[in-house]
Amino acid sequence: MRNYETTFIVDAHLPGDEIEKAVEKYSQFVEKNGGKVITIDRWGKRRLAYEIAKKQYGYYICMRFDAEGEFVKTFEREFKLDEQILRYLTTIVPKLVLKEEARVAALEKDSEAADTLDEEAEPAKADSTLEEEKKPVTETVEKTEEEAAEKTETEV
Amino acid sequence: MLKPRRKRICRFCENQVVQIDYKDPKKLTKFTTDVGKIIPRRTSGTCARHQRQLVQAIKRSRHLALIPYVSDIPR
Ligand SMILES: [Zn+2]
Numbered sequence: 152m153r154n155y156e157t158t159f160i161v162d163a164h165l166p167g168d169e170i171e172k173a174v175e176k177y178s179q180f181v182e183k184n185g186g187k188v189i190t191i192d193r194w195g196k197r198r199l200a201y202e203i204a205k206k207q208y209g210y211y212i213c214m215r216f217d218a219e220g221e222f223v224k225t226f227e228r229e230f231k232l233d234e235q236i237l238r239y240l241t242t243i244v245p246k247l248v249l250k251e252e253a254r255v256a257a258l259e260k261d262s263e264a265a266d267t268l269d270e271e272a273e274p275a276k277a278d279s280t281l282e283e284e285k286k287p288v289t290e291t292v293e294k295t296e297e298e299a300a301e302k303t304e305t306e307v
Numbered sequence: 308m309l310k311p312r313r314k315r316i317c318r319f320c321e322n323q324v325v326q327i328d329y330k331d332p333k334k335l336t337k338f339t340t341d342v343g344k345i346i347p348r349r350t351s352g353t354c355a356r357h358q359r360q361l362v363q364a365i366k367r368s369r370h371l372a373l374i375p376y377v378s379d380i381p382r
Contacts, residue, residue: 158330158371199372200332209372213330238371242329251325 152217154189154249159230159239160209163196170210173235178214180229186218203237215244315352319361327360329367332374339365343377 159177161170178188194211203209218226223241230239319327329335338346338353338361345365348358368374 160371197373200369200375200378201372203372211371240329240367240371242367245326248326 152219154215154217154244155223155241156213156215156244157226157239157241158211158213160199160203160211160237162206162235162237163208163210164206165210165235169235173233174212177226177229178216180226181214181216181218181222184218184222184225186216186222189215189217191215199237206237209237317352317354317357319357320354324357327357327364329364329371330373332368335361335365335368336374339374342379343375 157177161173163170165173174191174193178191181188192213192215194213196208196210199207199209227239227241230236327335338351340346345362348355351358353361365374369376
């Protein structure tokens with residue numbers, strides 16, 4: 152099992168319920184094939200940077216899911232055969248990113264739980280980052296094996 | 308005359324970016340020319356690791372029509 156992210160563009164000329172049907176179709180497709188949908192992010196209608204099939208607008212959807220690597224091929228075949236889909240892209244979410252997200256989520260949880268205690272709870276790490284104005288303090292996690300592991304990707 | 312040499316600091320290292328996001332066209336276009344070409348790292352100062360990531364992110368972003376491949380007519 153691995154965490155994947157698929158962004159796809161549905162023809163924005165379709166009525167809203169048709170678009171919703173397409174979103175449902177693909178999320179169900181993941182679940183039916185042993186995967187697990189984690190998030191569905193509807194960016195909505197956007198102007199395309201260039202025309203695709205004579206269309207200027209697309210409806211963007213970004214989906215996160217867990218699945219086996221073999222599934223991705225099947226999944227992309229579905230997109231390929233679907234004329235309502237203008238573009239699609241599946242990427243592996245690198246372990247490093249997952250780690251970072253988990254770290255940020257944990258931090259948020261902490262600050263919710265112990266609002267003011269937060270500053271004292273984190274001094275060791277804050278020191279090493281010095282006084283980075285107000286940039287998001289994201290730690291560069293040790294990257295070596297993980298980096299090598301995230302090389303493989305599916306891109307069409 | 309030599310061009311004034313700017314300090315070469317990788318902007319992604321500066322901000323401790325773990326992974327450059329292909330879903331963020333606004334940030335990516337800062338690293339492309341008006342025509343849409345990727346700015347070389349000798350100009351932007353991006354480190355090798357982040358330039359590699361950046362190139363991949365830009366290509367993905369182009370594929371999804373978030374940023375143009377070429378734009379001779381800037382909108
Ligand atoms: Zn860098």
